[in-house]
Amino acid sequence: xxxxxxxxxxxxxxxxxxxxxxxxSVEQGEVFSxxxxxxxxxxxxxxxxxxxxxxxxxxxxxxxxxxxxxxTNQVAQLGIARTFQNIELFENETVLNNLxxxxxxxxxxxxxxxxxxxxxVRQQELQFRHSVEDIIDLLDLQSxxxxxxxxxxxxxxxxxxxxxALSIKPSLLLLDEPSSGLNPEETEDLSFWLEDINEELxxxxxxxxxxxKLVAQSSDRVLAVADGQFITMGKPSEVQSHPDVLRAYLx
Amino acid sequence: xxxIRKTRYMQDINLIKHSGHxxxxxxxxxxxxxxxxxxxxxxxxxFSLVFVYAIAGLGLMLLVxxxxxxxxxxxxxxxxxxxxxxxxxxQGIPFFVSLTVASFFSGILGGLIGIPALRMMGIYLAVATLxxxxxxxxVLVHWVSxxxxxxxxxxxxxxxxxxxxxxxYAFYFLCLVILVICIFLTMNLLRSPAGRAMTAVRDSETSxxxxxxxxxxxxxxxxxxxxxxxxxxxxxxxxxxxxxxxxAFTIITSIQLLLMVVVGGLGSLHGVIYGAFFIGFFPQVIAxxxxxxxxxxxxxxxxxxxxxxxxxxxxxxxxxxxxxGRWIKIRLYFEEFPLYRKATYKRQKSFLRTERxx
Numbered sequence: 001x002x003x004x005x006x007x008x009x010x011x012x013x014x015x016x017x018x019x020x021x022x023x024x025s026v027e028q029g030e031v032f033s034x035x036x037x038x039x040x041x042x043x044x045x046x047x048x049x050x051x052x053x054x055x056x057x058x059x060x061x062x063x064x065x066x067x068x069x070x071x072t073n074q075v076a077q078l079g080i081a082r083t084f085q086n087i088e089l090f091e092n093e094t095v096l097n098n099l100x101x102x103x104x105x106x107x108x109x110x111x112x113x114x115x116x117x118x119x120x121v122r123q124q125e126l127q128f129r130h131s132v133e134d135i136i137d138l139l140d141l142q143s144x145x146x147x148x149x150x151x152x153x154x155x156x157x158x159x160x161x162x163x164x165a166l167s168i169k170p171s172l173l174l175l176d177e178p179s180s181g182l183n184p185e186e187t188e189d190l191s192f193w194l195e196d197i198n199e200e201l202x203x204x205x206x207x208x209x210x211x212x213k214l215v216a217q218s219s220d221r222v223l224a225v226a227d228g229q230f231i232t233m234g235k236p237s238e239v240q241s242h243p244d245v246l247r248a249y250l251x
Numbered sequence: 252x253x254x255i256r257k258t259r260y261m262q263d264i265n266l267i268k269h270s271g272h273x274x275x276x277x278x279x280x281x282x283x284x285x286x287x288x289x290x291x292x293x294x295x296x297x298f299s300l301v302f303v304y305a306i307a308g309l310g311l312m313l314l315v316x317x318x319x320x321x322x323x324x325x326x327x328x329x330x331x332x333x334x335x336x337x338x339x340x341x342q343g344i345p346f347f348v349s350l351t352v353a354s355f356f357s358g359i360l361g362g363l364i365g366i367p368a369l370r371m372m373g374i375y376l377a378v379a380t381l382x383x384x385x386x387x388x389x390v391l392v393h394w395v396s397x398x399x400x401x402x403x404x405x406x407x408x409x410x411x412x413x414x415x416x417x418x419x420y421a422f423y424f425l426c427l428v429i430l431v432i433c434i435f436l437t438m439n440l441l442r443s444p445a446g447r448a449m450t451a452v453r454d455s456e457t458s459x460x461x462x463x464x465x466x467x468x469x470x471x472x473x474x475x476x477x478x479x480x481x482x483x484x485x486x487x488x489x490x491x492x493x494x495x496x497x498x499a500f501t502i503i504t505s506i507q508l509l510l511m512v513v514v515g516g517l518g519s520l521h522g523v524i525y526g527a528f529f530i531g532f533f534p535q536v537i538a539x540x541x542x543x544x545x546x547x548x549x550x551x552x553x554x555x556x557x558x559x560x561x562x563x564x565x566x567x568x569x570x571x572x573x574x575x576g577r578w579i580k581i582r583l584y585f586e587e588f589p590l591y592r593k594a595t596y597k598r599q600k601s602f603l604r605t606e607r608x609x
Contacts, residue, residue: 050461076463088461090454092518096263101451105463107444111472114443115436121443122264129260168463 001064003028003204004172009048009058018044019228021058026172031198031205033219035212035239037249041228042208043085046174049206050082051075062172077105081170083161085177085208089149095160096145099135102167103128135166138200139193155186159193166197173197175207179214187214194218212240224248253586266438280431287423295419296491301531302426303487308511308523309437310480315509316517317441318473319453320368321377324384325508328478330391330500331357332485333406334398337495340407347411354483361478365471384505391497403496406489417490426487433480437520440476449473481508510559514566516575525574533559 002025011019019041026032034042047053049060051072059068062078070078081102090098106128109121136142139159144152149160158181165173178194179187191214197203198218209215215222215236222239224231226248232239239245255262255269267273287295307329314320332353339349364383368376391398398404409416409425416425440446448469451459460466492499507530515526537558541549548554570577584591 052457052461071465072460073463073465076461082461084458088455088458090451090458092454093450097447097450101447101459101462101464104444104448104451109444111445114445115440117439117443125264125443126260129263133260164462 002026002061003030003063004049004206005061006045006049007059007061009045009060010056011044011048011053012056017228019048019225022225022228022230023058024223024230024233026204026206028171028204029198029202030221031194031207031219033215033222033236034206034208034225035210035215035222035245036225036231039227040225040248042225043176044228045225046082046176046206046208049075050080050174076168076170079168079171080174081165081168081172082174083165083176083178085180087154087157087161089157089161089164091150092148094146094148095136095141095152095163096132098149098160098164099132099167100128102164103131105168131169132167135163138166138196139163154181155183158182158186162193162197166201166203170203172204172206175205175209177208177210179209179211187211190214191217216240264442266435266442283427284424287420292419295423297531297535299419299423299426300491301527302423302430303484303491304508304511304531305524305527306426306430306433306487307481307484307508308515308527309433309520310477310484311508312512312515312517312520312523313437313440313449313480314473314477315512316519316522317446317453318449318470320470320473321373321509322380322477323377323502323505323509324380324382324387325477325481326500326502326504327380327384327387328357328361328481329485329488329504329508330387330497331360331478332482333489333492333495333500334391334404335482336486337404337406337489338397341404345411346409346416350483350486353486354479357482357485358475358479361482362471362475364478365474366467368474369467369470381502381505384500384502388497388500391500398497399495401497403494406493406495409490422490429483429487433483434520437480441520445469445472510563514563514573516573518572519575521578522573522575525578529574533562 005025007023008021009019009023010017010021022045034045036042044053048055049067051067051070051074055068059066061067062080065078067075067078090101093101107124109118109124113121136145139162141156141159141163144156144160149157152160158178162175162178165175179190182190194205194207195218198205207219219236221234222236223233224239224242224245231244231248232242234242253269253271257263262268267276287298290298307325310328311322311325314322335356336349336353339352340346344352364380368379371379392400394400395402409422414421416422441450448459448464449472451462451464452466452469452473456466459469489495511526511530512523513526514529515524516522534555537555541554551557566573572579
């Protein structure tokens with residue numbers, strides 16, 4: 001049984017067939033990239049996995065469980081975290097609070113305990129803070145801890161979004177264009193961090209990415225899509241030189 | 252300027268962050284407990300009213316400032332709390348039991364209102380809550396057997412264990428203690444997962460959901476807690492009014508409550524208190540102004556709402572973060588005294604989602 005398996009998934013918006021009969025599977029521990037020209041349906045695939053959109057047809061299995069009809073918030077509870085193409089952080093909160101919100105899925109206390117801030121809540125807060133600090137250390141965000149998101153530069157926000165996704169302690173991480181808007185140096189750092197996240201934390205990563213250098217460097221396998229349809233799948237070098245991929249990009 | 256050396260995570264979790272907090276808030280509390288003994292009865296009454304407004308403001312702030320849901324119908328919850336409390340007191344229910352039940356009942360109704368509200372955003376939600384408050388007003392008028400209709404109903408005196416708490420002194424302390432407890436509980440809520448979930452929903456619903464937050468639950472909870480606090484304020488407000496009639500809880504009251512949280516500063520509990528003082532005392536300031544102004548101006552009818560409106564517009568344009576936002580800037584000015592940079596807040600003129608009314 002694959003870690004994540006999509007079987008013949010399709011989604012239609014009226015007449016627009018954003019994704020058509022796409023099947024792929026991702027194995028545990030992999031870094032899996034999805035590439036394709038603009039409008040190919042890459043982000044839509046993410047939105048289908050994280051249950052923001054309803055699939056028109058087909059099903060998605062995560063660790064053998066059918067997640068096709070789960071609610072969006074339940075997907076996170078299963079351990080699937082994601083980032084967004086146009087950063088969706090909680091702007092009026094500090095970096096720390098953004099990450100703590102990621103711990104929400106591990107909440108053990110109820111409203112009553114929280115309103116009176118009983119010792120269980122206090123212990124939980126402390127435990128959340130410890131796990132958040134580990135992520136802050138991993139991604140070098142120490143100096144931004146208490147800053148509001150709205151005051152941070154773009155590159156840092158991008159990293160905070162990854163950090164927030166990690167604070168869920170996911171087993172599957174979906175990264176939507178992690179390198180967009182980053183300068184070459186930051187992209188380089190990113191590739192190291194991806195390696196750390198994948199190898200040290202043992203998190204399976206699926207990413208949508210345009211920077212082929214980063215894709216080639218980090219991914220184990222690549223899926224190419226165009227116009228919502230499967231083109232090819234395989235090792236980065238194979239996909240990059242595949243004639244259909246070149247045709248899709250160059251027309 | 253204060254530099255805080257942090258050595259333990261508890262320093263961020265505790266409500267009192269440093270010795271300065273402890274000193275100033277203790278001083279404030281002591282002042283609030285001592286000062287009534289030098290005050291005249293009128294001023295004492297005004298302070299009690301401010302405390303009651305502040306309790307309602309906490310409720311509305313939770314909804315508008317922290318969850319990003321706008322309500323134009325909070326007068327309805329004020330009314331539900333007031334009428335329930337007065338009705339129960341007439342049935343001979345003890346004061347504190349009745350107060351609690353009134354607050355709970357209002358909270359439950361708030362939660363029920365929250366359910367259809369889940370599908371609405373911004374201006375549509377504002378209109379829906381407005382409709383709810385009009386419905387409540389009609390119920391108050393027509394359900395004569397309980398509410399007394401247009402005639403209204405009297406409010407029994409607050410009596411606890413044989414002591415009459417309706418004297419200005421006793422009522423002042425009653426409201427103050429309840430307010431302090433409510434602030435404490437609200438602060439606890441905001442530093443725990445449930446409160447963080449609310450701010451997450453305010454800033455981005457899509458990503459809150461992807462972080463595993465149940466939107467429906469969070470919004471319903473925000474509505475319920477907000478209504479419960481406002482209902483509690485309503486029950487205390489009933490004693491202040493001493494006689495309830497439907498015309499005490501109109502759209503104007505709702506707008507006044509909203510004005511309180513906006514002028515005070517959305518997204519801060521300090522803002523609630525500033526806002527409560529603003530709507531509690533500003534009418535007095537205008538009344539004093541009328542005494543001194545030339546008769547041509549002093550006798551203009553409707554001067555009060557006009558000035559209120561003007562103040563609101565000024566705040567929306569020049570200080571969207573309200574009195575609290577202004578206070579932060581003034582404090583920073585003095586903290587960095589000779590070095591204050593004029594442009595510190597220039598690029599940060601961002602609005603909360605609530606303010607944008609998307």
